[in-house]
Structures are given as C-alpha cells and as structure tokens.
Amino acid sequence: MIPELGHYALVLALALGLIQSAAPIVGARGRDGALMRLANSTALMQFVFVALSFLALTICYVTSDFSVATVFENSHSLMPLIYKITSVWGNHEGSMLLWVLILSLFGALVAAFGANLPATLKAHVLAVQSWIACAFYLFILLTSNPFLRLAQPPVEGRDLNPILQDPGLAIHPPLLYLGYVGFSIAFSFAIAALIEGRIDAAWARWVRPWTLAAWIFLTVGIAMGSYWAYYTLGWGGFWFWDPVENASLMPWLAGTALLHSAVVMEKRNALKIWTILLAILTFSLSLIGTFLVRSGVLTSVHAFATDPTRGVFILAILMLFIGGGLTLFAWRASMLKQGGLFAPVSREGALVFNNLFLTTACLTVFIGTLYPLALEALTGEKISVGAPFFNLTFGPLFVALMFAMPFGPLLAWKRGDLLGVAQRLMTAFAIGIVTVAITFAVEGGQSVLAPFGVGLALFVMLGALIDLVERTGLFRLPLATVRHRAAGLPRSTWGTAIAHFGIAVSMLGIVCAATWGTERIISVKPMQSVSLSGYEFSFDGLVQRQGPNYNALVAKFTVRSGGVPIGTMEPSKRSFSARGMTTNEAALMSRALGQLYVSLGETNDDGSIAVRLYYKPMVLLIWFGAVVMMLGGALSLSDRRLRIGAPKPAAKSALAPAE
Amino acid sequence: MTRKQRRLVLIGASLGVLAVAAALVLSALRDSIVFFNSPTDVAEKHISPGTRMRIGGLVKAGSVERGDNLLVRFAVTDGKTDIGVRYQGIVPDLFREGQGVVAEGKLEPGGTLAADTVLAKHDERYMPREVVDALKKSGRWQEGEVQGAGGRPR
Numbered sequence: 001m002i003p004e005l006g007h008y009a010l011v012l013a014l015a016l017g018l019i020q021s022a023a024p025i026v027g028a029r030g031r032d033g034a035l036m037r038l039a040n041s042t043a044l045m046q047f048v049f050v051a052l053s054f055l056a057l058t059i060c061y062v063t064s065d066f067s068v069a070t071v072f073e074n075s076h077s078l079m080p081l082i083y084k085i086t087s088v089w090g091n092h093e094g095s096m097l098l099w100v101l102i103l104s105l106f107g108a109l110v111a112a113f114g115a116n117l118p119a120t121l122k123a124h125v126l127a128v129q130s131w132i133a134c135a136f137y138l139f140i141l142l143t144s145n146p147f148l149r150l151a152q153p154p155v156e157g158r159d160l161n162p163i164l165q166d167p168g169l170a171i172h173p174p175l176l177y178l179g180y181v182g183f184s185i186a187f188s189f190a191i192a193a194l195i196e197g198r199i200d201a202a203w204a205r206w207v208r209p210w211t212l213a214a215w216i217f218l219t220v221g222i223a224m225g226s227y228w229a230y231y232t233l234g235w236g237g238f239w240f241w242d243p244v245e246n247a248s249l250m251p252w253l254a255g256t257a258l259l260h261s262a263v264v265m266e267k268r269n270a271l272k273i274w275t276i277l278l279a280i281l282t283f284s285l286s287l288i289g290t291f292l293v294r295s296g297v298l299t300s301v302h303a304f305a306t307d308p309t310r311g312v313f314i315l316a317i318l319m320l321f322i323g324g325g326l327t328l329f330a331w332r333a334s335m336l337k338q339g340g341l342f343a344p345v346s347r348e349g350a351l352v353f354n355n356l357f358l359t360t361a362c363l364t365v366f367i368g369t370l371y372p373l374a375l376e377a378l379t380g381e382k383i384s385v386g387a388p389f390f391n392l393t394f395g396p397l398f399v400a401l402m403f404a405m406p407f408g409p410l411l412a413w414k415r416g417d418l419l420g421v422a423q424r425l426m427t428a429f430a431i432g433i434v435t436v437a438i439t440f441a442v443e444g445g446q447s448v449l450a451p452f453g454v455g456l457a458l459f460v461m462l463g464a465l466i467d468l469v470e471r472t473g474l475f476r477l478p479l480a481t482v483r484h485r486a487a488g489l490p491r492s493t494w495g496t497a498i499a500h501f502g503i504a505v506s507m508l509g510i511v512c513a514a515t516w517g518t519e520r521i522i523s524v525k526p527m528q529s530v531s532l533s534g535y536e537f538s539f540d541g542l543v544q545r546q547g548p549n550y551n552a553l554v555a556k557f558t559v560r561s562g563g564v565p566i567g568t569m570e571p572s573k574r575s576f577s578a579r580g581m582t583t584n585e586a587a588l589m590s591r592a593l594g595q596l597y598v599s600l601g602e603t604n605d606d607g608s609i610a611v612r613l614y615y616k617p618m619v620l621l622i623w624f625g626a627v628v629m630m631l632g633g634a635l636s637l638s639d640r641r642l643r644i645g646a647p648k649p650a651a652k653s654a655l656a657p658a659e
Numbered sequence: 660m661t662r663k664q665r666r667l668v669l670i671g672a673s674l675g676v677l678a679v680a681a682a683l684v685l686s687a688l689r690d691s692i693v694f695f696n697s698p699t700d701v702a703e704k705h706i707s708p709g710t711r712m713r714i715g716g717l718v719k720a721g722s723v724e725r726g727d728n729l730l731v732r733f734a735v736t737d738g739k740t741d742i743g744v745r746y747q748g749i750v751p752d753l754f755r756e757g758q759g760v761v762a763e764g765k766l767e768p769g770g771t772l773a774a775d776t777v778l779a780k781h782d783e784r785y786m787p788r789e790v791v792d793a794l795k796k797s798g799r800w801q802e803g804e805v806q807g808a809g810g811r812p813r
Contacts, residue, residue: 344668356673360680367684372692381694384713384763388691393683397676521748523729573752582752601729601749610729610749 006056168228182214223626247289406463495636506625
C-alpha cells in the first residue's frame with residue numbers, strides 16, 4: 001500500500017507542476033493577481049507531495065519491504081538503520097527522487113519567502129522552476145520509478161553496495177544536491193528576467209542569496225565527497241579528477257563566478273547580460289553533471305547506446321533547458337539595458353578577471369571530462385585523461401586567479417589605484433617571497449613548484465587579512481575606533497575575506513600533502529615494525545570481528561613516535577556476504593594538522609599482510625579550508641542587505657541573525 | 660575610457676586568456692593522455708616500447724606469480740593474445756585469476772607492461788568498461804552478463 005501511495009503522491013505533484021507551469025504565466029500576461037498567486041500554493045503543495053512520496057520510499061527501506069524492486073536491489077534487513085535510510089538515495093531511482101525533493105523544496109522556499117518580489121517576476125520564476133520539476137517528475141515516473149513492485153517478493157535484499165555503507169554517504173549526496181539543484185533558482189530567475197525583458201540591480205540582490213546558499217552547500221558537499229574518497233578508497237588520495245568529481249566541480253566553478261558577477265551587477269548595475277548567461281550556464285553544468293552521473297554514459301558509451309531510455313531522456317531534458325535557455329538568451333538579451341561604465345583597473349575589472357579565469361578553468365575541466373567520451377563516441381578510440389592533463393591546464397589558470405585574488409577586494413569601484421593596492425600588499429608579498437625562500441632552503445630543492453605554492457597560499461591569506469586591517473584601521477587608529485569600525489563593516493565584507501582566506505588554507509593543504517607526503521607499501525609479519533617519517537608502526541596481529549552484516553579482518557598497529565606509544569591504529573577489511581565484496585577501512589590518526597594513514601592489502605599464507613602506510617602533512621587543512629569558505633559564505637549570507645526576502649533595510653527585529 | 664574602448668579591452672583580455680587556455684589544453688592533450696589497447700591491439704599495432712598505455716582483459720588463469728617486495732607478475736588475455744604485466748605494489752581486493760583487470764604503465768622492450776596502476780572490478784557485478792570492450796572485440800563476451808555502475812559510485 002505504502003509504495004502505491006508514494007507513487008500516487010508523485011503523480012499528484014506532477015499534476016500540480018503542470019498547473020504551475022502555465023497558470024502563473026497566463027496570470028502575468030493578463031495581470032491577474034489571483035492566477036499568479038496560485039503558484040504560491042501549488043509550489044508549497046508540490047513540495048508536500050514530493051516529501052510524502054520520499055517519506056513513503058523511506059518507509060519501504062526502513063521496514064525492508066523487499067517487494068519493492070529498488071529496496072530489494074539496494075537494501076538488506078540486517079543493515080543498521082542509518083544505512084537503510086541512506087540507501088534510499090544510494091541508487092539511481094532514489095537519488096532522482098531526492099533530486100526532485102530538493103528542487104521542490106527550493107520552489108516552495110521562493111513561494112514562502114519571496115513575499116516582496118514583484119508579482120510578475122515571482123510568477124515567472126515559479127513557472128520556470130515548475131518546468132524543470134515537471135521534466136524530472138516525468139523522468140522518474142516514466143524511466144526510473146522507485147516504487148516498482150516485484151511479483152514474487154524475495155526474502156532477503158541484495159544489500160547496499162558496501163562502499164556506500166559509510167556515514168560519509170549519509171550526508172554527501174544531499175549536500176551536493178542542495179548545491180546542484182539550488183542553482184536552479186538562479187536559472188529560473190534568469191529565464192524569468194529574459195521573459196520579462198527587464199532586469200535591474202534589485203534582481204541581482206534577489207538572486208545572490210540563493211546562489212550563495214547553493215554555493216555553500218556545494219562547497220561542503222564537494223569537500224565531504226573528497227574526504228569520503230580519501231578514507232574509503234584506501235589510496236590516501238583526496239581528488240582523482242574522476243568524471244564524477246568533475247561533474248560537481250564544474251557547477252562550483254561557474255557558481256563561484258556567478259556569485260562574483262552578481263556583486264558587480266548589484267553594486268554597479270553592470271555585467272547584466274554576462275550574469276544572466278552565467279546563471280544559465282551554471283545550472284546547465286549542474287544538469288550536465290546529473291546527466292554524466294545518471295545516464296550510465298561514464299560506465300560505457302556502448303552501455304548507453306544499448307539501453308538508452310534513461311540517458312536519452314536526460315539528454316532531452318538537457319537539450320530542452322540548455323538549448324531553450326540559450327536561445328531565449330540570444331533572442332532577448334539585447335533588450336536588456338547596458339549598465340555602468342568602469343575602468344579596466346577597478347573592482348569591477350578585478351571581478352571580470354575573476355570571471356574570466358574561473359570560466360576558462362571550468363572550460364578546461366569540461367574539455368578534459370567530455371573529450372574522451374566524444375572521441376570514443378565518434379571514433380571508437382579509447383583514451384583516459386587523468387590528473388596530468390588537469391594539473392597542466394587547470395593548475396596554471398587557478399594559480400593566476402589565486403595571485404590576483406588579494407588585489408580585488410582592495411581596489412576601489414569604478415577606477416582603482418593598482419599601485420596603491422600593490423603598496424598595501426607589499427608586506428604580504430614580501431612575507432610570501434621569504435616563505436618561498438625558506439621552504440626552498442628547508443626542503444633542499446626537491447620540488448620547485450611547491451615552495452611557490454606555499455608562498456602563494458600565504459600571500460592570499462595575508463592579503464585577506466590586510467583587507468580587513470585596512471577597513472577596520474587596525475594598527476593605525478585607536479582600538480575603540482577599530483572596534484567600532486569592525487562592528488560597522490558589512491558582514492559580506494567579512495565573508496569575502498574569510499572565504500578568500502579559506503581557499504588559500506585549502507591550497508596550502510593540497511600543496512603540502514601532495515609534495516611532502518610520504519608513503520610505504522610493504523608486506524609485514526606479526527611483531528614486525530615499520531618506520532615512516534619518524535613514526536614507528538608495529539604490527540601486533542590480526543583479529544576477526546563480526547559486524548551487523550559483514551565480517552571484519554582487523555589489523556592492530558601500535559604507533560610510536562620517538563619510542564613513546566601514541567596510540568593504536570586498526571585498519572580493517574570488511575567482507576560482505578550478500579554481495580561477496582570486501583571493502584577497505586583505512587585507519588587514520590591525526591597528528592597536528594597532518595594525518596597518519598594505514599590501509600590493508602592482501603593477506604598471505606605465512607601470516608603477513610600487505611599494508612599501505614602514509615604520512616600526509618597538513619592534509620586536514622584541505623577540508624578545514626572548505627569549512628572556512630563555508631563560514632565566509634554563511635556570514636555573507638547573513639548580511640542584512642542580502643538576507644533572503646529582505647532586500648531593503650528592514651525593521652530592527654530583522655537584525656537578529658536568523659540564518 | 661569610452662564604452663567602445665572598454666569593450667575592446669574586455670574582448671582582448673578574454674581572447675588572450677582563452678588563447679592561453681587553448682594552448683595549455685592542446686599541449687596537455689598531446690603529452691598526458693593515455694590510449695587504451697586490448698592485448699591483441701598491442702600485438703597488431705606494433706606499439707613502440709616506452710609508450711604509456713592502458714591495457715584491459717582478463718587475468719589469465721594460472722599466470723599470477725608473486726615475488727619479493729610485493730612484486731606481482733601476471734598475464735592479461737583477451738582470449739586471442741596474452742600480454743605479460745609486471746607490477747610492484749598492492750593489487751586491488753578483487754584482483755583474481757579469470758577476472759577482469761585494467762593495467763596502466765609503460766611498455767617495455769621485451770613486450771611486458773611495467774604497470775604502475777592496476778584496477779580490478781569494483782564488485783561482483785561490475786566489469787571495467789575497457790575490459791568489456793576488449794572482450795567484445797575478440798568475441799569472448801557473452802551478452803547478458805550483468806554490468807553494474809562503474810567508477811566511483813555516488
């Protein structure tokens with residue numbers, strides 16, 4: 001009964017979506033307030049019905065109802081409750097349902113909090129949002145129905161892919177989807193503006209908080225995914241330039257560019273057309289990401305060709321929205337009025353620089369990800385484009401971007417003084433250069449690029465601090481004045497500085513862990529010791545342990561530093577009988593900002609076991625940096641000026657940090 | 660500065676950055692991509708030693724030999740041709756005789772591949788796509804064998 005209810009709720013959501021796709025537009029044409037307001041109720045109700053549908057599927061998983069095909073395929077009655085819940089989205093059908101759940105959530109949020117949007121703009125936005133929703137409801141109902149029943153219900157399920165039985169999976173996809181799908185709002189706003197043929201600074205002020213919120217989720221989602229890969233895949237790597245990862249990086253790059261260009265539009269009423277285009281492109285990249293991950297095209301171009309229903313459907317959605325969006329853009333963009341003038345050396349100029357490099361970097365990732373697919377589809381030739389390609393193309397562009405980053409916030413709007421800014425950054429630059437020299441001397445010239453990376457990261461961090469110091473007048477004004485000025489600074493200024501600081505922190509982590517990390521791959525016997533970077537690992541032996549739905553083979557290591565025991569590490573291998581699979585559980589031990597990492601290979605008959613040992617200095621900075629970026633974004637989002645639904649300074653009560 | 664001049668500066672800068680990016684992409688594509696071959700391709704194409712490539716196929720039954728320091732030697736077969744692979748390190752959990760495998764490395768003068776990466780299938784249902792294609796080419800692939808999702812599951 002419950003799966004049928006869930007299915008029915010989704011059909012109802014589709015029906016509401018169809019109404020919402022048309023009614024508000026008709027209403028906006030005829031200035032019919034009632035018709036336009038209808039979209040508010042339908043948007044809220046769509047969310048309610050999709051949520052009910054999602055709840056129904058969750059109940060099927062929690063109660064292990066194996067008469068439902070997807071539950072049988074992806075669940076097991078012995079799994080812990082948390083994994084029963086996460087397996088709802090640990091497969092294609094369920095993850096698409098999560099996708100539309102988040103999509104309808106965003107639609108409902110616009111309906112609920114967009115009270116002070118102009119009526120026609122809101123009507124158009126909700127209609128466009130509903131077009132996207134309907135396309136995906138149809139996709140789920142026609143090609144990926146999660147509620148399909150099996151005629152003869154099996155007694156036991158086939159278990160969730162063991163790699164996915166991890167707390168990381170519990171939070172990673174929902175966060176990523178909140179980011180991906182959040183950009184749909186920016187897209188809907190852009191299309192609505194093109195339909196209306198009117199756009200102004202207020203538009204940017206409405207769009208920015210949504211984009212910022214999506215960006216925050218995407219940032220954390222990508223960082224979570226990277227940490228999850230780091231500890232589950234057992235190679236100690238944190239980024240593999242895998243197409244699935246690139247699929248989430250591309251919208252992040254475009255979204256970051258969009259955040260920055262929306263600032264120019266909001267403050268200076270310039271770059272309007274470009275901002276609209278970026279909003280369309282960012283969501284298009286989210287759709288492309290969904291296509292890459294969900295169509296099976298990555299597994300095999302041939303598999304895609306032999307069972308094309310899903311892939312072709314998503315491809316059609318892709319064409320419709322990207323093609324439609326860009327066509328509308330080409331047709332209507334010229335109607336938008338040109339904005340304010342600015343000199344190339346100015347804050348606007350710096351933000352254009354940012355956009356240029358971010359979008360170009362995004363383009364190189366796009367080429368690297370899609371070129372092998374295109375080549376195979378066209379010529380049948382198979383190639384793999386890996387880390388070296390991306391390091392050579394994305395790397396230099398990002399370095400240029402990082403170097404320019406401290407200059408931007410210090411430049412004035414309209415016409416900036418590059419020399420003055422350079423003078424103010426002199427201290428940071430000098431410290432950066434000294435750091436390069438010291439690092440180079442200390443590591444003895446092993447790597448030429450790494451010291452520059454460290455120096456650059458430090459330069460960006462100090463640059464962000466200098467921005468704050470300049471604005472608050474620290475070191476040159478009395479402390480009371482400084483405090484007053486600091487309190488008076490807009491939160492978005494703090495947010496900018498903190499987010500810029502954060503990306504430099506991540507960069508520092510990446511450079512250090514990649515360059516000065518050490519590793520040993522060795523076969524050890526019980527009671528044997530291995531040393532790595534001043535740490536001594538002694539292997540105490542193997543133990544068997546029983547988990548809820550797996551058997552674990554645990555290797556115990558005692559770790560000593562300078563002869564003093566500092567703890568034990570217990571990497572393990574889990575074998576899951578339901579799928580006959582083993583997973584590797586690496587053991588991690590944090591030492592300051594670095595980590596020791598042990599993962600297991602195969603066991604031999606003589607009782608020895610192959611192990612991988614890693615020491616990754618500063619590796620935690622990679623993810624701390626992402627958290628700092630998130631905090632910067634959140635602080636900026638809480639800026640009164642940008643608070644969702646409060647475009648103008650509101651009454652005193654609105655000052656409470658609601659977010 | 661007039662609007663026209665500003666636009667020229669913008670377009671010039673954009674073209675400049677794009678040109679740099681295009682140069683980077685082209686040079687990286689020339690130097691850092693790796694072609695995939697089946698064992699039969701390697702034999703037929705007369706690939707010169709020192710070339711970096713990927714090969715895929717099945718681990719030939721009875722071919723796995725282990726040496727000191729985690730040295731592993733095995734043969735990859737597509738049913739027609741075999742190619743020897745030498746690898747030092749930890750092979751994946753699902754590396755077994757008769758199962759699908761992809762190895763990446765440099766071809767040595769003797770015709771063996773000195774691999775630095777060995778990938779096996781992710782679970783019982785998944786077969787690396789290169790392996791499937793290699794087997795299909797040599798006619799050893801039976802339709803109907805299940806394929807699961809590949810790469811990193813999400």
